[in-house]
Amino acid sequence: MGRYTLMRLGIFAGCLVVVWGLVYSGIAPRGLGDSNYMWVVLLALVISAPISFVVLRKERDRASAQVVARVDRARANLEENRRQEDHVDDATRGAQSQTS
Structure with missing residues (x-):
């Protein structure tokens, strides 16, 4: 992801230099x-x-x-956490119903 961003910035910097040269050489119009x-x-x-x-x-x-891979990993981790919480909650409820 960082590589893509750096490549985009590089293309922008190159275009900026070219446009700057064109404007100051008079080929492209200047701003107002x-x-x-x-x-x-x-x-x-x-x-x-x-x-x-x-x-x-x-x-x-x-x-x-x-x-996409990061999002899928995050979703899998979230789902695993939910399963663990459900398991602990079910175990707690089962223990409470046996003691009652």
Whole structure:
């Protein structure tokens, strides 16, 4: 999961450098007034999103498989805890009914 995030940040940083160069060389339009920094960041975000969607498809699938595995483990642990609690509760109730 961390690897996927770092790869996305790398693609964004690369796009940011390219957009910054294009804006300051005059090829891409500048933002209005003081909004130039915001323009560069937003344009880099818009460009990097589809690139990372296509380029990082396999890595995204690996990351989602890891998340699914963690969720399944958590569910299994929760279910095991519920079974243990039910077993202890049933044993306690059985002991109480025998003493009554």
